[in-house]
Amino acid sequence: MPADIKITIIDRDGVSHAIDAPTDMNMNLMEVVRSYELAPEGTIGVCGGMAMCASCQCYVESDHELPEMSDDEDAMLAEAFYVEDNSRLGCQLHISEEMEGLQVRLAPES
Amino acid sequence: MIKTDILIIGAGPTGLFTVFEAGLLKLKCHLIDALPQPGGQCAEIYPKKPIYDIPAFPEVLAGDLVDNLMKQIEPFQPGFTLGERAQTIDKQEDGSFIVTTNKGTKHHAPVVAIAGGLGSFEPRKPPISNIASYEDKGVEYIIRDPELYRDKNVVIAGGGDSALDWSIFLADVASEVTLVHRRNEFRGALDSVEKVQDLKNQGKIKLITPAEVVEVIGEGAVSGVSIKQGAEVFTKDCDHFIPLFGLAPKLGPIADWGLEIEKNAIKVDNTLDYQTNIPGIYAIGDVNTYPGKLKLILCGFHEATLMCQSAYQRIFPDKRYVMKYTTVGGVTGFDGTKKEAPKAVVKAIE
Numbered sequence: 224m225p226a227d228i229k230i231t232i233i234d235r236d237g238v239s240h241a242i243d244a245p246t247d248m249n250m251n252l253m254e255v256v257r258s259y260e261l262a263p264e265g266t267i268g269v270c271g272g273m274a275m276c277a278s279c280q281c282y283v284e285s286d287h288e289l290p291e292m293s294d295d296e297d298a299m300l301a302e303a304f305y306v307e308d309n310s311r312l313g314c315q316l317h318i319s320e321e322m323e324g325l326q327v328r329l330a331p332e333s
Numbered sequence: 334m335i336k337t338d339i340l341i342i343g344a345g346p347t348g349l350f351t352v353f354e355a356g357l358l359k360l361k362c363h364l365i366d367a368l369p370q371p372g373g374q375c376a377e378i379y380p381k382k383p384i385y386d387i388p389a390f391p392e393v394l395a396g397d398l399v400d401n402l403m404k405q406i407e408p409f410q411p412g413f414t415l416g417e418r419a420q421t422i423d424k425q426e427d428g429s430f431i432v433t434t435n436k437g438t439k440h441h442a443p444v445v446a447i448a449g450g451l452g453s454f455e456p457r458k459p460p461i462s463n464i465a466s467y468e469d470k471g472v473e474y475i476i477r478d479p480e481l482y483r484d485k486n487v488v489i490a491g492g493g494d495s496a497l498d499w500s501i502f503l504a505d506v507a508s509e510v511t512l513v514h515r516r517n518e519f520r521g522a523l524d525s526v527e528k529v530q531d532l533k534n535q536g537k538i539k540l541i542t543p544a545e546v547v548e549v550i551g552e553g554a555v556s557g558v559s560i561k562q563g564a565e566v567f568t569k570d571c572d573h574f575i576p577l578f579g580l581a582p583k584l585g586p587i588a589d590w591g592l593e594i595e596k597n598a599i600k601v602d603n604t605l606d607y608q609t610n611i612p613g614i615y616a617i618g619d620v621n622t623y624p625g626k627l628k629l630i631l632c633g634f635h636e637a638t639l640m641c642q643s644a645y646q647r648i649f650p651d652k653r654y655v656m657k658y659t660t661v662g663g664v665t666g667f668d669g670t671k672k673e674a675p676k677a678v679v680k681a682i683e
Contacts, residue, residue, distance in 0.1 A: 264622075265597025269451060269582065271628075275378055276581060298520045301492050302578050304460050306515070333460055 228320060233284075233328040234261045244318045252327065253279035253313035266332050272314035277303035279313035280330035287325050289316060304333040335412060337363035339644055340432055340442035342419045342587070345373020347618030347633030348448035349402040349411075354641040356409030357659065360648065361667065363412035363440060365419045365432065367453035372399035374450055377580070388631060398630075408666020414438050418453045420586045428613055444613055444644040447592075447599060448633070449620040451582035459490065459576045464549050471555025472574050482507045482573060488558055490546050491577035492516055497525040499577060504537040511539040511569060513546055513560060541569075549574055590614075598622035606643030607636045613647060615640045 227243040232255075234240065244255045253268045256279070270276035274295040280303055283289065289311065292300075296315045300306055310330065316322075339355050341348045344366035352362040370376055372395075380396030387393055393401075417434035422445065424430055429443045456474035458464065464472055473481075476499055487507040489500050492514040498521075500512045512529070519526050532538040541560060548559035550568060557570040584597060592609050593600040599616035601607045603623035607615050617640050618633030626632075645654060663673025 263597065265451065265584075270374075270378060273379055273382065278581075298493075301514075301516045301518075301520065304457075304578075331460075333457070 225320065228318065228323040228325075230255070230318075230322060230324070231285075231326040232256060232259075232261055232281075233326070235329050235331060244322075246318050246320050248318075250318050251314050252281065252316040252318065255318060256313060256329065262329060262332075267329075268314060270314075274299050274312055274315055277312060278332070280305070280310055281313050281327040282307055282330060283309045283311055283325070283327050285324060285326040287322060289322075305330050334431075335363055335414065335438070335440045337361050337412060337440065337442045338648060339363075339444045339446055339641070340365070340430070340440050341446045341448055342366075342432070343373060343448040343450055343618070343620065344368075344371040344413065344415070345448060345450050345618065345633075346375055346398060346402060346630045347450075347637050348373070348446070349399070349406055350634050351446055351448060351617065351637040351641060352406040352409050352411045353402075354638045355644070356406065356667070357657070357662075357664070358641055358645045358654070360641065360645060361411075362409065363414070363442070365414045365417060365434060365440065367416070367418040367455075369416040371403060371413065371415070372396070374582075375399050377454060384630065386629065386631060408664060408668055408670050408672075410667045414440065418585065419449075422590050422614075424611075424613075430613065443648050444615070446637075446640060446644070447587060447609075447614065447616040447620055448618045448637070449584070449587060449616075451619055452584040452587070453582065454580040455583045455585065456576075457578040457581045459546070459578060461546065461549060461576075464576075467549045467551065467555050467574070470553065471551065471572060472549060472576075474576060476575065479503065479506055484508045485572040486570060487511070487573045487575060488513060488546065488569060488571040489575045489577060490514070491579075492519050492521075493577070493579060494521040494525060495579070496577040497521040497529050499575070500538050501525065501528050501532065504532050509539070509571075510537070511541060511571070513541045513544050515543055515545055517542045546574065546576070584620075587620075592616070596622050598626075607640045608643065615644065 225247045227245050230244050232240050267278050269278040277299050296312050338360040339362045341364045344364040355362050375395035376399050383392050417436045420435045421433045430445050432440045485507050486509045488511045490513045503510050544560050544562035546558045547561045550557040557568050558574050599621050601616050601621045607617050609616050617636040619628040665671045
């Protein structure tokens with residue numbers, strides 16, 4: 224069975240959470256945040272994970288090589304608020320073994 | 334005053350299917366939705382996306398699901414108040430409710446079913462610190478009457494279809510149109526992008542990219558905006574600033590109806606009938622919460638079905654009723670149509 228990976232998520236209040244994320248459940252980062260209840264329901268993953276709302280925007284703070292953005296993700300971030308150079312949509316980041324040690328900070332609610 | 338048996342707030346899949354289940358019990362329904370068309374998120378956000386977990390549909394496009402539901406409920410002649418948001422609710426002495434929309438349309442019903450999904454779709458407002466004080470004083474998030482901008486100097490922000498389409502439209506109305514977008518690239522229908530390019534070449538639209546509006550300027554009303562482009566911040570005079578960043582759902586006025594709210598959703602009694610803490614008001618589909626809740630269309634269908642049985646008992650407390658299978662009872666519409674299984678005959682063959 225594939226091992227869980229360790230990732231660090233800094234919530235919207237600045238609190239850091241070191242958590243285990245499964246690599247074998249087809250989960251994305253937004254879903255991991257929701258499963259640990261690190262952001263209130265209704266404020267994250269509003270569109271369900273279709274890169275259509277940016278409520279799961281996060282800033283990647285570690286230097287991991289992440290999969291390239293799809294056109295959908297890029298287009299949504301062009302319309303989102305509080306966007307930085309290291310912004311990604313959590314729902315588009317599928318948890319994989321390469322993400323071991325990943326650190327992300329959740330963007331403000333908007 | 335619109336009168337009905339079950340007033341449904343939200344015309345997404347759960348709200349639409351409620352009409353069918355209510356219709357089997359001879360209850361009439363009327364739906365209110367803030368969007369101009371039925372279908373909720375399925376129609377507004379992802380009509381072309383496939384859904385794979387509707388029982389017996391291996392794959393169905395969200396838009397087709399809505400079309401099918403509209404066809405399924407047609408015999409029950411639902412009424413619609415579209416493009417209006419349910420704003421206030423007043424309980425009457427007889428236990429019924431009057432729901433008034435933001436445009437003043439009144440609806441009267443003994444039962445209210447909130448099937449509001451994630452809420453009503455509202456414009457996304459950019460996080461510009463002083464923008465709220467200029468709302469309706471030159472800042473508009475929705476263009477209601479284009480004539481407001483006749484011969485005015487207008488700044489539009491955004492890079493999607495609505496920013497492009499309105500820039501094109503207002504180019505012939507306003508004295509000056511400036512479109513500000515964070516990227517150099519625009520994403521919209523190809524002909525909209527090309528049209529904006531043409532209008533820019535003709536000097537009818539000014540483009541400022543990649544840039545962002547960071548402040549609204551004016552004494553009491555908008556007289557300009559501050560625009561940040563690279564390291565430079567400059568002032569652009571204008572009479573109106575129109576940020577067009579699409580829509581996002583907000584629970585909105587329903588949150589102030591005295592209903593118990595938990596996790597941005599309405600708490601209901603899932604062990605019985607999805608009734609809220611106010612008897613006669615039910616909450617079904619994505620808008621409700623209870624232990625083990627899943628926000629799935631198929632769960633919304635189930636909740637709607639149980640809710641209708643309870644609503645029937647509330648409206649007719651003295652009547653006895655047991656659920657009847659459509660295969661047995663058929664479907665008799667309020668429009669006089671009847672669908673039923675073909676009857677077998679018993680006849681000797683000579």
